[in-house]
Amino acid sequence: MERPIARNVIDEILAKMDISDISHATIRQCVAVANKLEELENMHFIHLEIGVPGILACPVGIEAQKKALDSNIAHEYPPIGGIPALKQNASKFLKAFADVDIDSECIVPTVGSMQGSMNLILECSQLNPKKDTILYINPGFAPNMLQAKINNIKSEAFDIYEFRADKLRPKLEEYMSKGNIAAVLYSNPNNPAWICLSEEELRTIGELATKYDVVVLEDLAYFCMDFRLDLSKPYQPPFQPTVAKYTDNYVIMMSSSKIFSYAGERIAAVCFSPKLYYREYPALRQKYGIGRMGDNFVLTYLYAASSGVSHSAQYAYAALLGGAADGKIDFISEMSKYGQRAHRSKEIFEKHGFHIVYDKDLDRKVGDGFFYTIGYRSLSCSELMYDLIRCGITAISLDSTGSRQNGIRACVSRLSSEEDFESLDLRLGLFEQIQKEKNS
DSSP states (O other), X not given: OOSOOOHHHXXXXXXXXXXXXXXXXXXXXXXXXXXXXXXXXXOOOEEOSSOOOSSOOOHHHHHHHHHHHHTTGGGSOOOTTOOHHHHHHHHHHHHHHHOOOOOGGGEEEESHHHHHHHHHHHHHTTXXXXXXXXXXXXXXXXXXXXXXXXXXXXXXXXXXXXXXXXGHHHHHHHHHTTSOEEEEEEESSOXXXXXXXXXXXXXXXXXXXXXXXXXXXXXXXXXXXXXXXXXOSTXXXXXXXXXXXXXSSEEEEEESTXXXXXXXXXXXXXXXXXXXXXOXXXXXXHHHSXXXXXXXXXXXXXXXXXXSOOHHHHHHHHXXXXXXXXXXXXXHHHHXXXXXXXXXXXXXXXXXXXXXXXXXXXXXXXXXXXXXXXEOTTOOHHHHHHHHHXXXXXXXXXXXXXXXXXXXXXXXXXXXXXXXXXXXXXXXXXXXXXXXXXXX
C-alpha cells in the first residue's frame, strides 16, 4: 500500500451504510466497511476488528461430530438441557482447570455464549420485581450491552480503568446498595482490555453479590488464556480464577469458540452454581409456572429461543471438554500462539508512537493474549479509527465497549504470517505520515 485511501471514498461508503460516526459502528459494520473498501481499492485490509479464531478447529471435536452425524443423530431433536456426555465433561473440565465443583445437572449448552448471556440477562431481570437493572463492568463486549437494550432492560455501567484493587468495592457498593441491581456481568480475561481480575477483586465481587443478592454473570470465553501463568495442567494449581470461589450467586459462561477454535458450530456451556440452579423464585413461578432458576432457563427461555443446541455439535464439545480434562488435548499450548502474536504486534504499534491504553494489571504489565487496546497521543476514538482505515487497518473503537478511554481494540487472531506483520509495520508508517501532514 503506497498511499492512504482517499477521504471521499471512505465518506461515501460510510454514508451508504448509514454510519455517521465510525467509532459507534458495530463489529460487523466495521467488517462490512473494510470488505467494501477491499473491493473498491483492490487491496487487502489488516483485520483487527473481529475475533474470528486464527487457529484451526481442534480435530477431536470434528471427528466426534462426524461420528455423531454418521450415526444419524441429525434426525433427533436434541435434549434442551444438553446430552449427558456434554454436561458431565463440562463438569470435569471446570474441576480440572478452575477447581470448581458444579453438578452436571446444573450445566446447560447454549447456541454460543451469546445466546447464554441474552437469556441470562432476561431471566435475571425477572427474578425479583425490585431488581430490574443489569450492571456491566466495562470495558466489555458490546453485544452484551445491546442485549439489555433489545429486551428493554435497564442497565448501569462503569469503566474499571480507575477502579481496580481497593477502589472496586466502594464503586460496586455504590450501585448494589440501591437494591435495583439484578446481575453484574464481566469477562475475565477481559474483552477488550485483556486485564485479569485478581483473586481479591473476585472476592470483592463475590462478597458483595452475596450481601446484596446479585447474580454474577462471569464470561470465561478466554478460559485459561492468561499466558503469564501456566494453567495447562489439569487438576493442578494454578487454576483459572473465578468468582465461583467466593459466592454461590454465580453463573459461568464457557464458550468453545476461542479455546477450541470451534466458533462456527455456535456452542457454549452455561454453568449455574448448584444453589442458584435449584433456587426457587416466586416471580418466575407466577409468570411462567416454573420457579427454579435453572429449570426455567432451560424449559422457558431456551425452549422458546431455539429448542436446544445442534445435536452433533454437543457431541463435539463433549469430546473436546473431556479430552482436555483427561490431559489428552493441550488447548492452552495451542492458544498461546495468540500471546506471541500480541507481543510482536504491540512492539510494532509502539515503534510507531502508539501506546497500550489498559496497560497494567494492578502492579503487573497486562498480559499478551487475544485482544489488547491501543491509543495514539490525544486522538479520539473516531479520529484514530478513521485514519487507520485510510491505511487499510480496521478495528473497533473503545467507545463501543463502554470504555471512557480513547483508543481501539486490536484482535490478533488474523495476524498469522510474516507478511501480515510486515504489512502492519508499513501501514503504521503511513499512518505516521498522515499525522505529520495534519500537524504541519
